[in-house]
Amino acid sequence: MAETVPATVPAKRKVEVLGSEEELAAALAKYVADLSDKFVREKGLFTVVLSGGYLIDLLRKLAEPPYVESVEWSKWHVFWLDERVVPKTHPDSNYKLASDGLLSKVPVVPENVYAINDTLSAEGAADDYEACLRYLVESGVLAPSAASKFPKFDLMLLGMGPDGHVASLFPGHPLLEEKERWVTFIKDSPKPPPQRITFTFPVINSSEYIALVVAGTGEVDAVHTALGNSGDAKKLPAQMVTPEGELTWFLDKDAASKL
Numbered sequence: 001m002a003e004t005v006p007a008t009v010p011a012k013r014k015v016e017v018l019g020s021e022e023e024l025a026a027a028l029a030k031y032v033a034d035l036s037d038k039f040v041r042e043k044g045l046f047t048v049v050l051s052g053g054y055l056i057d058l059l060r061k062l063a064e065p066p067y068v069e070s071v072e073w074s075k076w077h078v079f080w081l082d083e084r085v086v087p088k089t090h091p092d093s094n095y096k097l098a099s100d101g102l103l104s105k106v107p108v109v110p111e112n113v114y115a116i117n118d119t120l121s122a123e124g125a126a127d128d129y130e131a132c133l134r135y136l137v138e139s140g141v142l143a144p145s146a147a148s149k150f151p152k153f154d155l156m157l158l159g160m161g162p163d164g165h166v167a168s169l170f171p172g173h174p175l176l177e178e179k180e181r182w183v184t185f186i187k188d189s190p191k192p193p194p195q196r197i198t199f200t201f202p203v204i205n206s207s208e209y210i211a212l213v214v215a216g217t218g219e220v221d222a223v224h225t226a227l228g229n230s231g232d233a234k235k236l237p238a239q240m241v242t243p244e245g246e247l248t249w250f251l252d253k254d255a256a257s258k259l
């Protein structure tokens with residue numbers, strides 16, 4: 001059963017705690033499918049941004065009935081919040097993870113799946129991905145946020161590491177302060193592999209909807225710091241996720257066990 005934590009949270013931030021990982025996967029699939037329906041009805045397409053990590057396994061029910069048939073997959077435009085600078089066939093590739101775990105099992109249109117160019121350096125791949133986003137804004141697939149002028153994605157699906165990182169934005173790293181770039185690169189990621197590209201906070205926070213998804217015991221302390229009354233003054237990257245639209249934390253009961 002889902003339970004909405006009656007915390008003193010702003011109206012645009014919700015916290016859903018599910019009784020198990022299985023219930024979390026079911027709730028997440030319904031949430032994504034409902035938003036896909038809404039945006040396809042309203043504007044004829046759905047722009048969705050994936051992360052790496054165990055998030056992809058938690059999306060598994062989208063590839064099962066009823067969603068595998070009911071979702072209008074041909075209207076999806078799929079992006080990556082961050083990517084490791086490795087070949088697309090490499091086990092560390094976030095593209096490979098999503099392709100194997102979800103995208104190969106549903107009828108998305110290959111041309112609407114925007115993987116990074118894995119033949120480039122980290123700098124080159126970030127420039128190339130940002131150029132791709134700029135072209136998609138010019139061609140009307142992406143709209144700019146009226147408030148920030150950065151591209152506004154319909155839905156971003158975020159995971160969080162035990163250190164509170166989201167995307168490839170790590171605690172204490174200067175990239176947390178990036179204000180101009182849409183996509184940037186990191187060559188000293190504390191989590192391997194070291195070279196990655198990542199969306200910046202101005203782009204993340206221009207989103208209409210963000211789901212921040214955490215399951216299991218690995219991130220309980222970071223969840224507690226981000227959402228509880230830990231008294232910890234340090235700001236985790238996950239706490240910098242403050243979208244123009246709506247943020248929903250999806251937690252299973254293990255992840256929420258310190259709240």
Ligand SMILES: O=C1O[C@H](COP(=O)(O)O)[C@@H](O)[C@H](O)[C@H]1O
Nearest residue numbers: 051052053054055159160161167
């Ligand atoms: O390195 C990454 O880590 C985060 C969190 O991953 P998880 O395995 O703890 O779920 C992920 O969201 C990001 O996309 C990935 O590149």
